[in-house]
Amino acid sequence: MRTAEALHDVYQRLMAHFGPQHWWPGDSPFEIMVGAVLTQNTNWSNVEKAIANLKAAGLLTPAALAALSAEKLAELIRPAGYHNLKAARLKNLLALIAEQGGVEALLAQPTATLRELLLGVKGIGPETADSIVLYAAGRPVFVVDTYTHRILFRHGLISEDCDYFQMQDVFMTHLEEDVALFNEYHALIVRLGKEFCKKSKPRCEGCPLAELAA
DNA sequence: CCCCAGGCGTCCA
DNA sequence: TGGACGCATGGG
Numbered sequence: 092m093r094t095a096e097a098l099h100d101v102y103q104r105l106m107a108h109f110g111p112q113h114w115w116p117g118d119s120p121f122e123i124m125v126g127a128v129l130t131q132n133t134n135w136s137n138v139e140k141a142i143a144n145l146k147a148a149g150l151l152t153p154a155a156l157a158a159l160s161a162e163k164l165a166e167l168i169r170p171a172g173y174h175n176l177k178a179a180r181l182k183n184l185l186a187l188i189a190e191q192g193g194v195e196a197l198l199a200q201p202t203a204t205l206r207e208l209l210l211g212v213k214g215i216g217p218e219t220a221d222s223i224v225l226y227a228a229g230r231p232v233f234v235v236d237t238y239t240h241r242i243l244f245r246h247g248l249i250s251e252d253c254d255y256f257q258m259q260d261v262f263m264t265h266l267e268e269d270v271a272l273f274n275e276y277h278a279l280i281v282r283l284g285k286e287f288c289k290k291s292k293p294r295c296e297g298c299p300l301a302e303l304a305a
Numbered sequence: 306c307c308c309c310a311g312g313c314g315t316c317c318a
Numbered sequence: 319t320g321g322a323c324g325c326a327t328g329g330g
Contacts, residue, residue: 126311127311128312130310130311130312131310131311131312131313132309132310132311132312132313132325133310133311133312133326133327133328134309134310134311134327134328134329135310135311136310136328136329137310137326137327137328137329138311140327140328141327169326169327170327170328171326171327172310172325172326172327172328173312173313173324173325173326173327174325174326174327175325175326176313176314176324176325176326177325180313213313213314214312214313214314215312215313216312216313216314217312217313218311218312218313219311219312219313222311234311236311236312237310237311237312238311277311278311280311281311284311285310285311289308289309290308290309290310291308291309
């Protein structure tokens with residue numbers, strides 16, 4: 092109960108301070124899936140350049156990317172960093188999409204199945220899988236990231252060794268299962284992290300959650 | 306010059 | 319099982 096109140100309090104403060112974030116930035120489920128892979132440990136502005144390259148070349152479809160060599164794909168996504176690695180990861184994801192009969196068919200799988208299928212792809216871990224499940228498939232799964240850990244830890248809401256699934260469990264057992272809520276909450280956490288919870292600044296000047304610190 | 310970014314897989318004790 | 323390390327570009 093105590094935790095549930097704290098989590099709702101955090102959400103209210105973030106929403107009051109930043110307003111709706113309108114995630115995920117992207118025009119289609121497939122674009123969201125590609126972006127989810129490209130943004131791994133990478134600034135979103137770099138991902139935008141890579142996606143713009145794919146769009147400009149008319150290649151932002153599963154069929155077009157599947158027909159492209161890994162080398163050519165890597166060159167197009169170069170601005171997103173780790174381009175060789177991510178080209179291979181996108182190819183792995185494309186294989187799953189083809190195997191499942193397309194993006195629509197894949198995303199229509201039951202939530203638990205979809206999550207397992209995505210986690211079975213080499214290069215897709217918990218955050219990338221959950222981002223796709225929530226933002227591309229629209230299912231109520233809470234997405235956790237490094238900011239989530241840093242913010243919750245700094246405000247004394249979790250222990251330092253709390254792992255991905257434990258953090259996810261904290262949110263999902265104390266919040267109502269609501270896609271719109273999960274969507275905004277994770278996006279707001281990222282927004283807060285970027286502006287007020289940098290690794291290099293343990294003191295978060297002007298943080299809208301300042302009063303939470305006990 | 307430095308540090309950092311919306312992670313993940315591998316390796317090695 | 320868990321901690322280091324590689325992957326890489328672009329912005330502050």
